Amino acid sequence: MGPSDECLLYAELLANIRQISLAASLPTPCDASTQLALSADGQTVQLKHGRSSFHLTLPAKASLGAKLLPIQDQQKGRTSLAWRLPLDATSLSTSHQADPVPWSATDLDPSSGVACRQCRAVVVPSGAVKSWKDLPSENWAEMMEFWHCHKPDHKHRTDHGEESGEADDRTLAARGYGASSAISAQEGVGFVDLTTLLLAESDCQNVTLGFFDFRAVALTLLKWQIACASASCVAPGIPECLAATIVSTISRCGAAKSLITPLPETIRAGEEHGVARGAIHIWVLNSSIVYSSNGTSRITPAIKLLYRPISRGEAHKMLEEINCDAQEINLPAQAIGKVVHHLEESNALLPPTERLFKEWRVGLLTRWEFKA
Structure with missing residues (x-):
């Protein structure tokens, strides 16, 4: 099966309203063969479209057991479908928990x-x-x-x-x-x-x-x-460390926007690798979500944000403005290039209709998760 024949499934835990948001992107318009069913344990969904079948493990347990989810009349003939599933009463206490501080x-x-x-x-x-x-x-x-x-x-x-x-x-x-x-x-x-x-x-x-x-x-x-050697069997990567810094920045000063700029002492080394030319402007939408996608094998805690790569000159100009509403976060120049790559990969996991907002792209920055 080629990439054009793939169906994309994406689910996000909405703990504040006790629901799970589920979206499906189809390669061809929805028809009589399109069906979505929830497993008896409320943990997985199965999408059938044409002759293909796709499965997704939800980020939390849904309360509807072994049920065929209806496709609304306005969704028929479309390639983008969406549902809201009620969250199981026990899921909030047993759902994914993320520690925002990697390697304390x-x-x-x-x-x-x-x-x-x-x-x-x-x-x-x-x-x-x-x-x-x-x-x-x-x-x-x-x-x-x-x-x-x-x-x-x-x-x-x-x-x-x-x-x-x-x-x-x-x-x-x-x-x-x-x-x-x-x-x-x-x-x-x-x-x-x-x-x-x-x-x-x-x-x-x-x-x-x-x-x-x-x-x-x-x-x-x-x-x-x-x-x-640590109590966690998983070592933190650049996204997890940056996510912890962003959460700390929001907690400290309440700023939802940040400018990720290169540390001055790392710019020369970054230029040698062709990755030190820019910065990243980010705008946090939700600092603590849990999502799953059939494009990846794990349930992932993350920060959902808007981002746009910008030049260092534009970043410095923004920071010098009196009414600047963004906090500066410094990372080594080479790390910034890897953050952009991570966000671009996460953007591809989202339904096509949810990947862009005006001049911004939507990304999912992985948060640290303690695993004993």
């Missing part, structure tokens, strides 16, 4: 070494890192000032006659409360961010991946380029 500190094995995922060369020897610690959010210093209405150890005057404000500022900075405070690498300690691991240079060897962080005096290793 508690997931990583303290005794584990770190290796390059591609060539398996050891980057951090086993035992070099004694403990893993999660880094705070990007606005941690500002939040400390907000949480403490009265600064810790507040005194009106010191023994040396200093004004209380000056003494307090120095005390707070020494304890890590000041806005000028910065995280620096510690030997034997691995710091974990949403997308990277931060390690002391003395704990690393054979480093040809990642980059040096001069502010933290540390080596920054990208999670999607390394292998490390």
Whole structure:
């Protein structure tokens, strides 16, 4: 059977309204042979069209058991069909759960070494890192000032006659409360961010991946380029790490739009591979969906978004505007090209009528899923 004879099935869990959205795209108009049936357990659907039959596992269990789903009169003769299936009462408690943070500190094995995922060369020897610690959010210093209405150890005057404000500022900075405070690498300690691991240079060897962080005096290793023993049997990729960053950005500042731009120190290497010419403008529609498609073999948690590739110049111009409503997210230049490829592949899983919105394309960015 050629690609032109294939039927596309796509289902999306709509947990907020307790329904499953199901769409089918047919190679030829709907006719008397077209039928859609739900299995007795409510987990799968079977589409028959012409002499072909297609199956899809739903992202959650539907409450209608062993039922032939009707095709409405207005859908007859069309190539695009759609249904809404009621969600089973037990599905919300047992449905797909996604952890938005890939490889948190508690997931990583303290005794584990770190290796390059591609060539398996050891980057951090086993035992070099004694403990893993999660880094705070990007606005941690500002939040400390907000949480403490009265600064810790507040005194009106010191023994040396200093004004209380000056003494307090120095005390707070020494304890890590000041806005000028910065995280620096510690030997034997691995710091974990949403997308990277931060390690002391003395704990690393054979480093040809990642980059040096001069502010933290540390080596920054990208999670999607390394292998490390963890509680999850699945290692995160670029989409999962980016999705975690987007979710964190929305939680922190409520911005639905983001500009994915290349890290300056990675642009030259990206240009050598022909992938550093642009950026990505994204607009999040739903930060937590679960979908399935007969174009892929798994049920996938994802962020549903609109995206459009743009030039770096256009991205910088947008960021300089006073009324810019997008937050900037930096990724290595080569990673941006892979994100675009991932979004294009996900766009092809959607029904043709749902792939475009004006100048935007619709994409599904895979979220991290913990698998023990």
